[in-house]
Amino acid sequence: MVYLDFEEPIKLLEEQLEKTREITETSGVDTSKSVKELEKTIAKTRKDIYSKLSAWQKVQVSRHPDRPYVLAYMNALSDNTFVELHGDRNVKDDKAMVGGLAKMDGKPVMFIGQQKGINAKMRLYRNFGMANPEGYRKALRLMQTADKFNIPIVCFVDTPGAYPGLEAEERGQGEAIARNIYEMFRIKVPIIVVIIGEGASGGALGIGVGDRVFMLEYTWYSVISPESCSSILFRTWDEKERAAEALKLTSDDMLNNKLIDGVIREPEGGAHTNHEESYANVKDAVLKALAELEKLKPEKRIALRIGKFEKMGVFND
Amino acid sequence: MSVQEEEMSWFKRIRKGILTETEDKKETPEGLWYKCPSCKNIIRSEEHAENYYVCPNCQHHDRIGSEEYFHILFDQGKYRLLNPNITSGDPLNFTDTKKYTDRIRSVIANTGLKDAIETAAGRIDGHEAVIACMDFDFIGGSMGSVVGEKIARAIDHCIKYKKAFIIISKSGGARMMEGAFSLMQMAKTSAKLTQLSDAQLPYISILTNPTTGGVTASFAMLGDLNIAEPKALIGFAGPRVVKETIKKDLPEGFQTAEFVLETGFLDKIIHRKDMKHQLAFFIDTLTQNVKKTKK
Numbered sequence: 001m002v003y004l005d006f007e008e009p010i011k012l013l014e015e016q017l018e019k020t021r022e023i024t025e026t027s028g029v030d031t032s033k034s035v036k037e038l039e040k041t042i043a044k045t046r047k048d049i050y051s052k053l054s055a056w057q058k059v060q061v062s063r064h065p066d067r068p069y070v071l072a073y074m075n076a077l078s079d080n081t082f083v084e085l086h087g088d089r090n091v092k093d094d095k096a097m098v099g100g101l102a103k104m105d106g107k108p109v110m111f112i113g114q115q116k117g118i119n120a121k122m123r124l125y126r127n128f129g130m131a132n133p134e135g136y137r138k139a140l141r142l143m144q145t146a147d148k149f150n151i152p153i154v155c156f157v158d159t160p161g162a163y164p165g166l167e168a169e170e171r172g173q174g175e176a177i178a179r180n181i182y183e184m185f186r187i188k189v190p191i192i193v194v195i196i197g198e199g200a201s202g203g204a205l206g207i208g209v210g211d212r213v214f215m216l217e218y219t220w221y222s223v224i225s226p227e228s229c230s231s232i233l234f235r236t237w238d239e240k241e242r243a244a245e246a247l248k249l250t251s252d253d254m255l256n257n258k259l260i261d262g263v264i265r266e267p268e269g270g271a272h273t274n275h276e277e278s279y280a281n282v283k284d285a286v287l288k289a290l291a292e293l294e295k296l297k298p299e300k301r302i303a304l305r306i307g308k309f310e311k312m313g314v315f316n317d
Numbered sequence: 318m319s320v321q322e323e324e325m326s327w328f329k330r331i332r333k334g335i336l337t338e339t340e341d342k343k344e345t346p347e348g349l350w351y352k353c354p355s356c357k358n359i360i361r362s363e364e365h366a367e368n369y370y371v372c373p374n375c376q377h378h379d380r381i382g383s384e385e386y387f388h389i390l391f392d393q394g395k396y397r398l399l400n401p402n403i404t405s406g407d408p409l410n411f412t413d414t415k416k417y418t419d420r421i422r423s424v425i426a427n428t429g430l431k432d433a434i435e436t437a438a439g440r441i442d443g444h445e446a447v448i449a450c451m452d453f454d455f456i457g458g459s460m461g462s463v464v465g466e467k468i469a470r471a472i473d474h475c476i477k478y479k480k481a482f483i484i485i486s487k488s489g490g491a492r493m494m495e496g497a498f499s500l501m502q503m504a505k506t507s508a509k510l511t512q513l514s515d516a517q518l519p520y521i522s523i524l525t526n527p528t529t530g531g532v533t534a535s536f537a538m539l540g541d542l543n544i545a546e547p548k549a550l551i552g553f554a555g556p557r558v559v560k561e562t563i564k565k566d567l568p569e570g571f572q573t574a575e576f577v578l579e580t581g582f583l584d585k586i587i588h589r590k591d592m593k594h595q596l597a598f599f600i601d602t603l604t605q606n607v608k609k610t611k612k
Contacts, residue, residue: 169553177535248409306512312501
């Protein structure tokens with residue numbers, strides 16, 4: 001278990017709990033009462049801490065290494081029927097962008113999303129969830145296949161950004177993201193987007209145009225990461241807390257600003273404390289949204305999708 | 318949103334200090350000189366302006382604003398601005414080293430511009446067209462809600478009156494002070510471009526120095542034709558970021574228009590002095606058979 005800096009009180013209590021349990025095992029002394037009490041204290045402490053997280057702390061939770069990543073959601077939501085499909089039919093197979101066919105409660109669905117690595121080795125293999133142009137083009141290819149066969153699309157977003165490398169520029173990172181955004185407005189089937197971790201800028205939006213866009217409770221979505229925002233606007237990396245606050249990047253802020261359609265609640269203490277509950281919450285939200293969207297005609301869905309994004313913006317006329 | 322016709326009026330100069338008649342526009346007081354930042358060649362400012370703000374020695378294309386482009390591209394320099402009075406809100410109540418609203422106010426006062434884009438309707442060699450042109454002087458040509466809204470309304474105007482659409486991009490990317498609102502302008506403008514496309518109207522994207530970030534990753538790369546001015550910096554990530562990522566020096570000419578043409582993302586690089594007639598040729602040729610089939 002990895003603990004974030006502000007989770008220190010939880011860490012201490014859980015260590016104490018562990019020791020108490022050991023006492024029972026080694027000496028046979030009945031500690032069930034104190035175990036129960038400790039468990040209660042832990043739950044309360046966690047609740048207290050998580051009920052008043054700052055924007056920056058929520059960003060930290062969104063990056064928690066024990067959170068479920070995209071492939072885990074794809075498998076869990078489809079009862080392991082998910083079959084990964086590879087390649088952009090052009091350059092290569094981008095390991096940071098994954099996608100494939102699955103069935104959710106028997107119904108076909110196309111899953112797409114950025115995959116971060118689950119350990120040091122895999123993080124390199126997955127390029128930390130930073131896709132190259134071929135990743136976005138693979139995503140678009142899969143979306144268009146889904147569209148052809150009238151299969152709804154679910155995109156899971158979890159990326160610190162599109163990869164800013166030399167070859168990414170050579171192969172048109174900007175064009176790839178632009179093309180995806182544009183084409184996602186022409187896809188006839190329902191598109192549901194769920195931010196499950198980090199929603200960083202154009203890299204997120206490149207698979208982020210949807211009839212419904214949801215954010216998990218402790219995730220962030222904005223035009224720039226708080227660290228980069230701090231370095232550009234305040235000329236230092238140390239103002240990330242201030243930048244996180246100023247950017248209004250949390251799920252509740254994004255919903256208040258009507259830039260997303262809903263917030264999916266996480267288990268007490270964050271998605272990393274209870275994966276099963278996180279999967280269930282996401283699955284519920286996705287199925288409910290799909291049921292609503294499937295009642296609409298494709299032309300209507302597209303018109304509403306365009307209309308929703310068209311309304312975004314604040315200005316004086 | 319619908320284009321509000323009553324709000325449009327024939328172009329009135331709104332910027333301080335520019336009160337000369339159109340035909341006298343290029344007149345510059347004698348004795349002012351322009352030194353090319355690229356080759357250090359010195360010429361009279363008047364001559365430089367007459368040469369489309371391009372250095373006659375090394376062809377360096379100087380950065381110019383929307384007003385200059387409109388004068389260069391529209392017939393007789395005549396056009397009318399669309400929605401010239403939209404100004405920025407402050408959706409996040411944002412403050413960095415200064416309040417966003419104060420920053421906007423001071424940039425408006427200093428530049429005479431209302432935001433980082435101006436949209437105008439006129440004729441290009443007789444062809445009806447709308448040009449949306451970004452201004453780098455306004456917070457680095459950054460894209461916020463006003464840029465998105467003005468492009469959206471310009472597209473509505475094009476669809477209503479069946480006009481060709483041109484965007485001249487010149488931007489450092491998204492406007493951070495508007496956070497995710499700024500990000501969503503990428504989606505908003507792209508969404509509107511699908512409607513323009515459905516109406517079979519041409520969209521020509523002109524990328525000028527510099528075009529990076531969210532602008533590259535949305536409307537700038539989505540033209541039926543993507544055109545650039547010579548040597549313009551064009552990219553998604555800025556060169557500094559790329560350099561930090563790969564921890565190596567960048568190859569010569571990386572992210573120049575010439576590089577982007579070679580990698581396959583531009584149709585053509587066009588010298589500013591040829592831009593007007595080339596645009597007219599493209600609009601004419603692209604729409605010739607469309608008009609026929611619609612009869």
